[in-house]
Amino acid sequence: MTFMLIISGLTTAPGVDVELGRYLSSECMTCHGTAKADSTIPNIFGLGQTRFAAAIKAYRDKALPNPVMQTIASRLSDDDIAALALYFQTAKKPK
Amino acid sequence: MTEISRRSFNLLAGASLTTLSTPLFAPSVLGQAKPRLIVVGGGPGGATVARYVAKDSAGAIDVTLIEPLKNFTTCFFSNLYVGGFRDLKSLRHNYDNVRKGGVNVVPVMASSIDRDKKQVWLAGGSRVSYDRLVIAPGIDLKWDSVPGYSEAAAQIMPHAWKPGAQTELLVKKLNSLKDGDLIVMVAPPNPFRCPPGPYERASMFAHVLKKKGHKKSKIIIVDAKPTFSKQAVFMEGWEKHYPGMIEWQDPKMHGGIKGVDPKTGEIKTDLSTYKAKLANIIPAQMAGKIARDAGLADQSGYCPIDPESMKSKIDTNIFVVGDAAIPGDMPKSAFAANSQAKVAAMVVRAELTKSRAFPARYSNTCWSLIAPDDDIKVGASYEPGEGKIKQTTGFVSQKGEPADVRKQNYKESVDWYNGIVADVFG
Numbered sequence: 001m002t003f004m005l006i007i008s009g010l011t012t013a014p015g016v017d018v019e020l021g022r023y024l025s026s027e028c029m030t031c032h033g034t035a036k037a038d039s040t041i042p043n044i045f046g047l048g049q050t051r052f053a054a055a056i057k058a059y060r061d062k063a064l065p066n067p068v069m070q071t072i073a074s075r076l077s078d079d080d081i082a083a084l085a086l087y088f089q090t091a092k093k094p095k
Numbered sequence: 096m097t098e099i100s101r102r103s104f105n106l107l108a109g110a111s112l113t114t115l116s117t118p119l120f121a122p123s124v125l126g127q128a129k130p131r132l133i134v135v136g137g138g139p140g141g142a143t144v145a146r147y148v149a150k151d152s153a154g155a156i157d158v159t160l161i162e163p164l165k166n167f168t169t170c171f172f173s174n175l176y177v178g179g180f181r182d183l184k185s186l187r188h189n190y191d192n193v194r195k196g197g198v199n200v201v202p203v204m205a206s207s208i209d210r211d212k213k214q215v216w217l218a219g220g221s222r223v224s225y226d227r228l229v230i231a232p233g234i235d236l237k238w239d240s241v242p243g244y245s246e247a248a249a250q251i252m253p254h255a256w257k258p259g260a261q262t263e264l265l266v267k268k269l270n271s272l273k274d275g276d277l278i279v280m281v282a283p284p285n286p287f288r289c290p291p292g293p294y295e296r297a298s299m300f301a302h303v304l305k306k307k308g309h310k311k312s313k314i315i316i317v318d319a320k321p322t323f324s325k326q327a328v329f330m331e332g333w334e335k336h337y338p339g340m341i342e343w344q345d346p347k348m349h350g351g352i353k354g355v356d357p358k359t360g361e362i363k364t365d366l367s368t369y370k371a372k373l374a375n376i377i378p379a380q381m382a383g384k385i386a387r388d389a390g391l392a393d394q395s396g397y398c399p400i401d402p403e404s405m406k407s408k409i410d411t412n413i414f415v416v417g418d419a420a421i422p423g424d425m426p427k428s429a430f431a432a433n434s435q436a437k438v439a440a441m442v443v444r445a446e447l448t449k450s451r452a453f454p455a456r457y458s459n460t461c462w463s464l465i466a467p468d469d470d471i472k473v474g475a476s477y478e479p480g481e482g483k484i485k486q487t488t489g490f491v492s493q494k495g496e497p498a499d500v501r502k503q504n505y506k507e508s509v510d511w512y513n514g515i516v517a518d519v520f521g
Contacts, residue, residue: 075488
């Protein structure tokens with residue numbers, strides 16, 4: 001059974017598990033839920049799948065420097081990243 | 096003594112479920128009353144579970160949070176209040192947005208758990224039934240772990256390991272010190288809440304004294320353990336910012352903590368007796384009383400959990416999150432509690448609505464401020480493994496890092512604080 005897929009109005013994409021993306025996103029919400037323009041922790045809502053996935057893969061490859069993000073990205077598979085990217089493309093930032 | 100009906104309980108909570116949106120998927124208990132989750136304890140673990148279950152079940156689960164405090168003061172970042180970087184008000188959070196998220200918040204103390212009847216007894220003698228119970232009671236202090244220390248002694252020698260009045264007392268005493276006065280901290284044995292916390296606190300003591308122009312004041316840390324979190328970078332920072340001011344003693348150096356005397360201000364070790372103007376005694380710790388009284392803790396004083404779900408290993412209808420749990424390789428931190436809460440919330444939602452669950456994943460980062468703009472951090476990812484929550488990857492700040500990295504860490508910690516309190520309290 002799906003959960004919240006309908007409620008959030010999330011789009012779907014073939015082969016991308018957006019429910020998984022929603023679950024994995026809870027880890028991101030510890031830090032990213034209130035990000036502002038001048039935050040060291042950026043806003044990732046509405047970020048576009050391609051840009052989001054490229055950033056996470058860059059952290060996974062240690063091409064971007066922050067060890068917090070490198071650690072988080074290190075265990076994300078390509079499917080995990082695709083799921084998160086789709087989720088954050090359409091999810092609304094909490095008010 | 097009566098059992099509170101679902102209707103009256105909702106009224107007691109001051110919230111009506113009619114304000115919630117209609118569930119958009121059919122729960123497995125369609126045609127019956129909604130399944131009920133009770134959460135005991137409204138800190139980073141408990142409030143997160145309550146909010147996430149209410150949100151992700153879209154009203155299909157009746158979620159009640161039992162927390163006597165109207166405003167929760169975070170223990171995390173309280174050292175920044177000690178150091179004068181924040182005021183206490185900035186650490187206080189209410190439950191208005193938790194309520195708005197569809198959680199019945201009941202501002203009373205939960206007094207006990209009847210596991211056989213699946214009921215929680217509340218102060219005043221009423222009780223409420225649960226289908227699933229999450230407890231997040233935090234820690235209690237083992238007063239007798241430091242001979243001579245007690246709840247009464249804490250009014251003279253504060254522990255300040257629970258937020259609020261104790262932290263205010265600590266700061267009041269710190270601000271009254273004169274140059275040449277001695278601070279002695281007794282640091283606790285593992286496992287305890289916030290492993291880097293005592294050493295960040297000592298840094299904040301030193302910062303305040305340095306800012307006041309003290310040249311002769313000294314801080315002695317009498318530690319119950321041989322090593323501590325982020326030790327190398329803390330000690331490097333102490334020598335850089337506060338040379339000669341902080342002295343850390345492991346058990347081989349002091350020979351054992353013999354006791355404290357609140358009347359004289361003395362702290363006795365096997366090798367020395369110190370007379371402190373400020374004694375900060377942080378005793379050993381254990382799971383909160385309600386968890387121990389319910390038989391959910393083992394001989395360690397903490398609660399064993401299933402790493403796949405955060406369920407108690409003693410009662411599968413009960414989850415334990417946060418500092419009261421035995422978290423394997425994870426530290427006892429707000430970040431860890433918030434992470435564990437999301438796993439528990441996911442499993443509760445999946446079990447009570449027969450919806451989809453995912454493999455548990457956990458993470459943690461702890462930031463510590465040594466001096467203005469000199470902040471260090473440690474973090475890791477975790478997954479179930481070898482019967483516990485097992486660390487899979489991790490990092491820790493290194494000695495000799497550039498100043499801009501440490502400054503960025505501090506800014507990041509402030510942004511993290513804003514993020515996590517919004518995640519916990521809405």
